[in-house]
Amino acid sequence: MLTGCTAWPADTAERYRRLGIWRGEPLDALTTHAAHRETDAVALVYGDRRYTYGELEEWIFRLASGFARQGVAAGDRVLVQLPNVPEFVAIVFALMKMGAKPVFSLIAHRHTEITHLVRLSGATHYVFPDVHRTFDHRELALRVRSENPSLRTLFVVGAAVDGLVAVDALGVDENWTPPPADPSDIAFFLLSGGTTALPKLVPRTHDDYAYQLAQTTALCGITSHDTYLAALPIEFNFAWGCPGVVGTLATGGTVVLSDTPNPMACMPLVEREGVTFTSLVPSVLALWIEVAEWTTANLSSLRLVQVGGAKLSRELAARVMPALDCDLQQVFGMAEGLLCFTRADDPLEVKLTTQGRPVSYADEIRIVDGVEPVPLGDVGELITRGPYTIRGYYSAPEHNERAFTTDGFYRTGDLARLTPRGDLVIEGRIKDVVIRGGDKINAVEVEEHLLTHAAVAAAAVVGLPDELFGERICAFIVPSGPAPTTAELRQAMHARGVADYKLPDEVRVVGELPLTPLGKVDKKALARTVEGVPS
Numbered sequence: 001m002l003t004g005c006t007a008w009p010a011d012t013a014e015r016y017r018r019l020g021i022w023r024g025e026p027l028d029a030l031t032t033h034a035a036h037r038e039t040d041a042v043a044l045v046y047g048d049r050r051y052t053y054g055e056l057e058e059w060i061f062r063l064a065s066g067f068a069r070q071g072v073a074a075g076d077r078v079l080v081q082l083p084n085v086p087e088f089v090a091i092v093f094a095l096m097k098m099g100a101k102p103v104f105s106l107i108a109h110r111h112t113e114i115t116h117l118v119r120l121s122g123a124t125h126y127v128f129p130d131v132h133r134t135f136d137h138r139e140l141a142l143r144v145r146s147e148n149p150s151l152r153t154l155f156v157v158g159a160a161v162d163g164l165v166a167v168d169a170l171g172v173d174e175n176w177t178p179p180p181a182d183p184s185d186i187a188f189f190l191l192s193g194g195t196t197a198l199p200k201l202v203p204r205t206h207d208d209y210a211y212q213l214a215q216t217t218a219l220c221g222i223t224s225h226d227t228y229l230a231a232l233p234i235e236f237n238f239a240w241g242c243p244g245v246v247g248t249l250a251t252g253g254t255v256v257l258s259d260t261p262n263p264m265a266c267m268p269l270v271e272r273e274g275v276t277f278t279s280l281v282p283s284v285l286a287l288w289i290e291v292a293e294w295t296t297a298n299l300s301s302l303r304l305v306q307v308g309g310a311k312l313s314r315e316l317a318a319r320v321m322p323a324l325d326c327d328l329q330q331v332f333g334m335a336e337g338l339l340c341f342t343r344a345d346d347p348l349e350v351k352l353t354t355q356g357r358p359v360s361y362a363d364e365i366r367i368v369d370g371v372e373p374v375p376l377g378d379v380g381e382l383i384t385r386g387p388y389t390i391r392g393y394y395s396a397p398e399h400n401e402r403a404f405t406t407d408g409f410y411r412t413g414d415l416a417r418l419t420p421r422g423d424l425v426i427e428g429r430i431k432d433v434v435i436r437g438g439d440k441i442n443a444v445e446v447e448e449h450l451l452t453h454a455a456v457a458a459a460a461v462v463g464l465p466d467e468l469f470g471e472r473i474c475a476f477i478v479p480s481g482p483a484p485t486t487a488e489l490r491q492a493m494h495a496r497g498v499a500d501y502k503l504p505d506e507v508r509v510v511g512e513l514p515l516t517p518l519g520k521v522d523k524k525a526l527a528r529t530v531e532g533v534p535s
């Protein structure tokens with residue numbers, strides 16, 4: 001395993017293998033096995049592009065041998081920043097096949113985040129699109145490499161310029177053979193949900209992720225007859241493997257990729273491709289429900305909608321099954337591991353008001369007040385450990401001391417309670433984040449960017465309720481002179497290379513920031529002033 005990763009204790013790992021939880025199969029073998037079973041079946045659909053399992057397997061091999069010819073080696077970290085396109089799937093599987101370690105990045109990331117990920121991961125290669133939604137990623141990549149000489153190779157999907165290697169032009173070595181695989185090794189790195197100023201790296205092994213896929217595909221009843229619509233960004237754990245893209249491919253089903261979760265684009269895909277299940281965040285789900293009331297698209301193939309990423313209100317949950325004529329599955333999970341699902345045979349009220357139960361009998365969860373368990377039904381912090389929950393972030397020893405207990409439980413930072421029948425209900429967050437449309441934005445990071453503006457003397461960021469996004473980013477500022485406008489602050493942050501989804505939706509000017517008795521900014525008091533409740 002890579003230096004900087006925290007392994008499971010040897011006796012724990014041996015127990016998981018003895019119980020058949022970890023089966024010793026590398027993830028790249030999933031598409032190989034499916035190709036042998038379903039050679040002519042359609043694996044990927046993107047617009048007019050369609051790839052059978054046989055074609056996908058050949059593509060993966062060509063890419064792997066081509067990357068090897070360009071100097072990518074087993075153990076190398078490779079930053080992958082691509083939208084929902086077939087190349088993302090093929091490239092990630094190709095890198096895993098050759099023993100390289102993909103590091104997932106959001107397509108919305110810019111200079112600040114990309115530089116951070118390159119340095120944290122030690123990435124020596126970077127894969128990105130040429131232009132996506134008018135933003136030229138080639139210019140960004142060249143700038144990042146000029147500041148980070150250890151970044152050796154820049155691979156572009158699309159048109160190349162000097163200094164870049166076009167993925168489409170990679171040479172193929174027919175005699176290349178994959179190196180021996182170690183299923184206990186890291187397969188790829190997901191990103192943490194943004195509860196620190198910049199994301200941490202979540203190392204997922206072949207063994208633990210394969211088990212996650214097996215459990216989630218079984219609970220969702222996924223077979224080779226299913227078609228999954230990847231509407232959310234596939235670099236998210238939710239869309240990638242819960243069971244998502246990889247789980248569908250493992251069962252021989254079809255994955256349909258969409259550039260956007262917008263129902264105006266997705267619902268015609270549901271009808272055309274016979275989509276049977278998808279995963280959405282609550283803000284997107286609300287749009288789907290509204291459009292479903294008047295669309296002419298035939299959604300009858302849809303049997304399951306998974307909803308997660310943010311709190312789902314009972315009111316919205318109750319509208320899903322009547323509006324979309326399919327089952328609702330509430331999902332609570334994290335890139336770090338633990339997943340909880342409601343089940344198809346759960347009582348209706350459980351589906352509407354809880355986040356279900358862990359997907360594995362081997363998951364351990366506790367609701368605690370510090371370290372001591374709270375009485376059943378009381379709210380406390382959720383902590384967890386299990387066969388697919390990490391034991392530590394990559395190269396973050398100081399943070400790991402705070403985020404994990406001495407006996408290996410991960411402190412999620414979520415406030416939760418358990419119902420008498422054992423279902424989990426998420427009640428809030430300890431960590432200071434805003435969940436906007438499923439994206440987790442660290443308030444402290446946004447505040448730090450705001451404070452670099454000469455006209456801002458103090459700043460506090462809170463999440464306010466929003467019908468569309470679940471929460472919106474509200475920045476309270478104390479100006480040092482003439483108050484800057486929301487547009488001016490957004491423009492200044494954008495110029496600093498901050499991703500658009502982190503920019504404040506609104507800015508409110510105040511004379512001072514209220515403080516708690518301990519001298520901290522009282523963000524609850526700020527939120528109450530907006531809601532019209534005296535602070």
